[in-house]
Amino acid sequence: MPVIKLYASLRKMAGLNETKTSAEVLDAALTDLVQRHPGLVGAILEIGPVITVRPHIIITINGQLTGDLDTRLAPEDSIAIFPPIAGG
Amino acid sequence: MAGWSEKILDIDLSTKSVKTYPLDMEMARMFVGGRGLGARLLWDLVGPQVDPLAPENVLIFTAGPLTATGYQTSNRFSVTTKSPQTGTVLDANSGGFWGMQFRKTGHDVLIVRGKSEAPVWIEIKNAEVFFHDASDLWGMRVYAVTEKLGQNNNKRNVLCIGPAGENLSRMAAIMNDRERAAARGGPGAVMGSKNLKAIVVEGSERPELADKDQYKFLMYETKKLLAASPLTSQALPEFGTVVMMNIVNNIGALPTRNHQQTQFEGAEAISGEALTDKYLVKNTSCWACPIGCTRISKTEKVEGEGPEFETTWAFGAQCGIDDLAAIIEVNSLCNDLGLDTISTGSTIACAMEMSEKGYIDSDLRFGRADLLARSVEDIAYRRDLGADMTEGSLRLATKYGHPELSMSTKGMEFPAYDPRGMQGQGLLYATSNRGGCHMRGNMLGPEVLGLPKLIDRFQIQGKSSFVILHQNSAAAVDSLVVCKFTGMGVADEYFARVLSAVTGIQYATGDLISVGERVWNMERMYNLREGFTRKDDTLPARLLTEAPTEGPSKGWVVHLEPMLKEYYRGRGWDENGIPTPRKLADLGLANL
Secondary structure (H helix, E strand, C coil): CCCEECHHHHHHHHHCCCCEEECCHHHHHHHHHHHHHHHHHHEEEEECCCCCCCCCCEECCCCECCCCCCCCCCCCCCCCCCCCCCCC | CCCCCEEEEEEEECEEEEEEEECHHHHHHHHHHHHHHHHHHHHHHCCCCCCCCCCCCCEEECCCCCCCCCCCCCCEEEEEEEECCCCCCCEHHHHEEHHHHHHCCCCEEEECCCCCCCCCCECCCCCCCCEEEECCCCCHHHHHHHHCCEECCCCCEECCHHHHHCCCCCCCCEEEEECCEEEECCCCHHHHHHCEEEEECCCCCCCCCCHHHHHHHHHHHHHHHHCCCCCHHHHHHHHHEEEEEEHHCCCCHHHCCCEEEECCCHHHHHHHHHHHHECCCCCCCCCCCCCCCEEECCCCCCEEEEECCCHHHHHHHHHHCCHHHHHHHHHHHHHCEEEEEHHHHHHHHHHHHHHHHHCCCCCCCCCHHHHHHHHHHHHHCCCCCHHHHHCCHHHHHHHHHHHHHCCCCCCCCCCCCHHCCCHHHHHHHHEEEECCCCCCCCCHHHHHCCCCCCCCCCCHHHHHHHHHHHHHHHHHHHHHHHHHHHHHHCCCCHHHHHHHHHHCCCCCHHHHHHHHHHHHHHHHHHHHHCCCCCCCCCCCHHHHHCCCCCCCCCCCCCCCCHHHHHHHHHHCCCCCEEHHHHHHHHHHCCCC
């Protein structure tokens, strides 16, 4: 099953660093994650007529940056989600 | 005139003479302050064939028209000189409180020239300058000197060098307010070569503002914008810059073991999350800064500022070390000895690789956290292999027959972003006027964080236009002088409006970016006069020809040549990277 890794402030919001998902598409994986971990409500997704990722949220799949919520997931995929972060 | 004090303080250590004369206001209008003004003045003061460690080199400390006004992050200053590490123009920039206090002495610029016969420290109290014997301070470390000379953050501020600067380490930093550093390129060695131990400032003058009402309004707007941005109101205060460790590692752009790999298995252990969980005491900030990115960290042995992401990477992944406590402790040691942490960590990593391959006789190995402190002390005091390492990785690697193992360009070691995972960053490093540096226009924003918008980090064609824009913008911000983190909540337009309100001169956003472009070309002309050519706009062979064999950047090298050709065209330079007469005329630099 694909694994989802959370970073920075998302860890405290969810109460965990890592979890798995049975979803086959990225947007379903994110929706499922938020539903299972209500602390993430409003942190990752904007729920409306169309689900969108909140500004400055960074998502990678196997280390590749992506914003395409229709991406199909493979069982060995590793999804990483970062909240707005900055540095130098 | 509002905005500038219009005064240059010029001190000759050879004769102990002090002069004050007017700042050329046309020059000030064109170059503003900070980095820009420093570069323009250096052009006049230090020509080719001047050895950076000779008395003929100068140190130019510059504030900007915003400094000490109270505008958010208006605490910074620049120090400009010819770099003993690279031989290029060098601008090193620092925060804290010293820049604010210097501006309050009523000067825009301090020029220090010559060489004192014996160790000396200088005290500037508004218009008065005092020379003091520093023979009892010579040999003291930074923390002790800072305390002895009466550091008080808001009233009396100490800038000094440690043993590294005294011993002319090419990686020596100028330290201020105990743990702040104007670090890259070896400015501390220039100060040491002049027998100048410290500069202490106390001032009481307030900068004059042209339009107080507009200025207050813009401060209020900036406060709201910084509070509304999750980057400046949550990310930076909560985790500091070390939060970059996991994202940069995740995408396969974290240089590891002297750039032999692009991911580090120990990244989580030295991440911002780990620092916050295990060692963070609190966050704090520089003068007039609402962001608060500074960490105060504590281990069993030390408590103090830092570490930053770059430091944690340089002594961490770059050295194959995942011991965060050891990294925190060596950060404190570097501050106390007065050393640039990026170059020091990366030079130790270079020595580690050379030792493992048998090119030098040493017990240094990747992962040996227990040898970090000894190595750093040896560098500061020129002991054993430290006498070679203190010259920087390029001179170290060249001496032992393997210059290709120095991860640097123009002699300055790269920071924590492997350009094989960020093509634009590679172009940035290769063209940086002071050598391997990310602060000249970090492509982290567009290529990784999506600031302002995500672009394909592996894209080659068209990448140069982003690099040029970021370089010009960074040069403008460095000339104001404010902190680049302000720009994560506030657009360049606001900086232009604040500059206009403070000076009474109307700068549109485009005018401010033009200042940045002018500064960039000014620095380029300086380096060309010093003998740098197109061939110096390059990267080590490892980054150009050795692709990572695993991870998200697998198979990628930096495709520099096509990006460089496009870059020169975009800059209005010829195919050799020389600004054309037309470009110089457009920028008001035709008389160079």
